[in-house]
Amino acid sequence: MSKAKVRDVASSTPGFVWVGAALGLAFLLLPLVGLVRRVAWRGLLGNLVEGPASEALRLSLVTSVIATCFVVLLGLPLAWVLARIAFKGRSLVRALVMLPMVLPPVVGGVALLGAYGKSNGLLGSTLYNLFGLQLTFSPLGVIVAEAFVALPFFVMAVESGLRSIEPKFEESAAVMGLSSTKRFSRVTLRLLAPALLAGTAVAWARALGEFGATITFAGNIEGRTQTTPLAVYLLLESDPEAAYALSLVLLVVCVGVLVAMRDRWMGRRS
Amino acid sequence: MTLQLDGRITRGEFAIDVALSIGNEVLGITGPNGVGKTSILRVVAGLTSLSAGSLELSGVVLDSPTQDIFVKPEQRNVGMMFQDHSLLPFLTAEENIVFALRARGVRVRDARAVATNQLEAAGIGQYRGLLPHQLSGGQSQRVCLARALVGSPSVVLLDEPLSALDELARPLVRTNLRAALQQLNGPKIIVSHDSADIDALCDRVIAL
Amino acid sequence: MKRMVGVLLACICAMGTVAPAAAVSPLKGEITVSAAASLTDSFTALAKAFRAANPKVKVRLNFGSSSTLVAQIQSGAPSDVIAAADLSSVEKLVAGGSVVADPRVFARNSLAIAVKPGNPEKVKSINDLARLRTIALCGKTVPCGVYASTVLARSGVVINESNITRGADVKATLGAVVTGDADAAIVYKTDVIAAGKAIHVVDIASSSNVKTMYGIASIRGSKNGLLAKAFVDFVLSEQGWKILKGFGFQKP
Numbered sequence: 001m002s003k004a005k006v007r008d009v010a011s012s013t014p015g016f017v018w019v020g021a022a023l024g025l026a027f028l029l030l031p032l033v034g035l036v037r038r039v040a041w042r043g044l045l046g047n048l049v050e051g052p053a054s055e056a057l058r059l060s061l062v063t064s065v066i067a068t069c070f071v072v073l074l075g076l077p078l079a080w081v082l083a084r085i086a087f088k089g090r091s092l093v094r095a096l097v098m099l100p101m102v103l104p105p106v107v108g109g110v111a112l113l114g115a116y117g118k119s120n121g122l123l124g125s126t127l128y129n130l131f132g133l134q135l136t137f138s139p140l141g142v143i144v145a146e147a148f149v150a151l152p153f154f155v156m157a158v159e160s161g162l163r164s165i166e167p168k169f170e171e172s173a174a175v176m177g178l179s180s181t182k183r184f185s186r187v188t189l190r191l192l193a194p195a196l197l198a199g200t201a202v203a204w205a206r207a208l209g210e211f212g213a214t215i216t217f218a219g220n221i222e223g224r225t226q227t228t229p230l231a232v233y234l235l236l237e238s239d240p241e242a243a244y245a246l247s248l249v250l251l252v253v254c255v256g257v258l259v260a261m262r263d264r265w266m267g268r269r270s
Numbered sequence: 271m272t273l274q275l276d277g278r279i280t281r282g283e284f285a286i287d288v289a290l291s292i293g294n295e296v297l298g299i300t301g302p303n304g305v306g307k308t309s310i311l312r313v314v315a316g317l318t319s320l321s322a323g324s325l326e327l328s329g330v331v332l333d334s335p336t337q338d339i340f341v342k343p344e345q346r347n348v349g350m351m352f353q354d355h356s357l358l359p360f361l362t363a364e365e366n367i368v369f370a371l372r373a374r375g376v377r378v379r380d381a382r383a384v385a386t387n388q389l390e391a392a393g394i395g396q397y398r399g400l401l402p403h404q405l406s407g408g409q410s411q412r413v414c415l416a417r418a419l420v421g422s423p424s425v426v427l428l429d430e431p432l433s434a435l436d437e438l439a440r441p442l443v444r445t446n447l448r449a450a451l452q453q454l455n456g457p458k459i460i461v462s463h464d465s466a467d468i469d470a471l472c473d474r475v476i477a478l
Numbered sequence: 479m480k481r482m483v484g485v486l487l488a489c490i491c492a493m494g495t496v497a498p499a500a501a502v503s504p505l506k507g508e509i510t511v512s513a514a515a516s517l518t519d520s521f522t523a524l525a526k527a528f529r530a531a532n533p534k535v536k537v538r539l540n541f542g543s544s545s546t547l548v549a550q551i552q553s554g555a556p557s558d559v560i561a562a563a564d565l566s567s568v569e570k571l572v573a574g575g576s577v578v579a580d581p582r583v584f585a586r587n588s589l590a591i592a593v594k595p596g597n598p599e600k601v602k603s604i605n606d607l608a609r610l611r612t613i614a615l616c617g618k619t620v621p622c623g624v625y626a627s628t629v630l631a632r633s634g635v636v637i638n639e640s641n642i643t644r645g646a647d648v649k650a651t652l653g654a655v656v657t658g659d660a661d662a663a664i665v666y667k668t669d670v671i672a673a674g675k676a677i678h679v680v681d682i683a684s685s686s687n688v689k690t691m692y693g694i695a696s697i698r699g700s701k702n703g704l705l706a707k708a709f710v711d712f713v714l715s716e717q718g719w720k721i722l723k724g725f726g727f728q729k730p
Contacts, residue, residue: 168352168354168356169356169358171317171343171352171356172350172352172356173373174316174317174342174343174344175315175316175317175343175344175346175348175349175350176344176369176370176373176374177344177345177347177373177374178344178373179344182373186369187358190358190360191358191359191360193360
């Protein structure tokens with residue numbers, strides 16, 4: 001039995017939209033296919049487990065996770081203030097918080113040098129003179145650079161999530177007798193969970209892929225600051241197979257994160 | 271227990287002066303949309319404050335701008351049902367009621383028993399394991415109602431409690447609600463458009 | 479020796495061809511020159527002088543590490559001339575059949591150490607590098623990185639890999655000291671001269687230093703082979719050498 005096709009004006013799509021979408025999709029997918037084609041599957045595991053590639057993977061994993069923790073700790077209160085507290089100049093502050101997202105990463109790295117550089121950074125020289133702490137050329141510097149570029153992504157997701165929580169839930173919880181701390185932990189955080197998760201995932205992916213700020217601020221020291229993207233850049237000449245193998249790993253991780261989030265970062269509820 | 275409200279409620283450009291005195295009875299409030307019925311409930315609950323005057327419950331001042339007194343909503347022991355259903359979307363119907371009981375300090379096991387009883391008594395026991403988005407408008411409203419009445423509140427506030435129910439379910443729910451309200455001591459306020467609801471449930475009415 | 483004679487002959491021929499060529503038929507067209515990062519300032523000046531002598535000509539300069547440039551050309555990047563910081567880079571192209579003729583040496587260089595102005599870490603020689611916290615070197619497969627390893631080995635200095643930050647090319651490596659927090663960088667002598675007051679120079683003893691050789695060649699398949707050859711000849715000419723010398727390069 002054939003189903004009669006129901007015509008629906010709102011969902012009809014003009015022809016040129018199909019063409020544009022197909023072109024756009026091809027534009028994005030072709031490079032991904034090209035990358036996968038270049039991978040030498042036979043020696044893949046060998047390339048990844050030995051030498052600079054494995055060092056880079058390990059370093060990337062550790063620094064990106066720590067950077068993400070840092071981002072969540074700072075980003076959550078920041079998102080709260082931006083979402084819930086109306087103060088003069090809030091739009092300006094929000095724009096500044098979003099800045100690292102649109103700033104070219106290398107420029108971000110130069111900015112970080114200006115703040116935390118040992119030689120003449122605003123805070124950096126003090127940190128070094130007082131505590132002997134040098135962020136540049138250290139894994140801690142990698143974490144700082146990654147957190148710097150990833151923070152806006154987290155704040156954006158969480159602020160949007162907070163704004164979409166209707167006041168009635170927290171009000172109802174207040175009338176039920178829950179103090180503000182309990183309301184936050186039992187109601188707000190649970191309502192915020194999807195946005196928190198999405199923000200954390202996006203921030204982590206961004207931290208993992210960071211290159212420009214890392215190489216400028218933390219340098220390129222094998223085993224200490226040479227993260228996976230930096231390793232790919234250098235290996236491209238000396239050991240292209242290892243470079244493609246590493247690129248594949250990054251690609252798989254990013255695809256994995258996006259699939260796991262399943263459109264939640266688009267604001268759709270599960 | 272007597273609730274005394276004598277003051278002014280200001281919401282932006284809009285302000286109304288209210289004077290109420292409610293004992294152990296059910297007061298109905300009717301009136302057109304936007305006139306401030308919900309605002310009165312919000313002031314009694316402590317979600318907004320008066321701009322002038324005072325609110326007292328059995329002689330205890332809950333809200334008085336001139337004396338700089340404001341008791342927070344979590345300290346007022348009010349049972350409230352919102353007009354637009356505020357069941358927590360990540361808890362089932364039963365868990366929503368348990369949540370309200372636990373907020374008042376009831377132990378988990380006792381809370382679960384009470385919750386089940388309440389849902390059964392309201393005739394919606396079979397929905398207790400469903401999430402709010404799986405319930406119909408009428409079903410979730412009945413859960414909200416049950417939740418507002420648990421835990422021995424000192425004051426009960428119901429904002430359009432039966433609006434989402436179809437004509438078939440209403441008489442039963444009205445009767446049950448009337449009985450439940452009789453059993454609770456203290457001032458009770460119901461806001462409603464429906465004159466049949468008001469007649470069945472309220473001891474007296476104010477029209478704004 | 480043979481090579482020196484060959485280069486000398488090439489120079490004499492070049493001297494003879496540049497001036498008349500400009501007078502007989504004006505060169506025109508556009509070429510892309512891929513040049514090592516350490517040639518940034520000198521080749522910009524060379525291109526300018528070449529253009530002054532041949533107003534209808536446009537020279538596009540593409541700077542990067544020699545290893546990157548070779549990789550680009552091998553993947554088919556449309557370049558007309560390659561000027562690399564070592565001969566083995568160009569040899570790779572010769573082996574692949576990408577160059578028209580054998581590379582010619584047009585300049586030599588040696589390495590030096592750059593530290594922060596005022597020499598705060600009191601670096602006196604290459605031996606002091608072992609005690610510094612962060613040294614900037616070029617990537618292991620980049621010519622200046624290879625040269626640096628040679629110099630360090632010759633001096634008997636061992637630096638822990640965890641103290642070495644690797645730059646993609648010599649300018650980035652120098653940048654780590656100029657704008658960043660690296661304590662020292664090993665770069666070409668010409669780079670420290672170009673950096674002027676931004677850094678303090680510490681010389682490397684000639685007994686352990688290297689004399690690097692810069693090679694230039696035209697690339698096969700160039701759309702404007704004549705112009706490419708003319709540019710190569712210009713670089714090898716007396717006038718070209720004068721410009722290079724001004725930047726601190728040593729005689730080929």
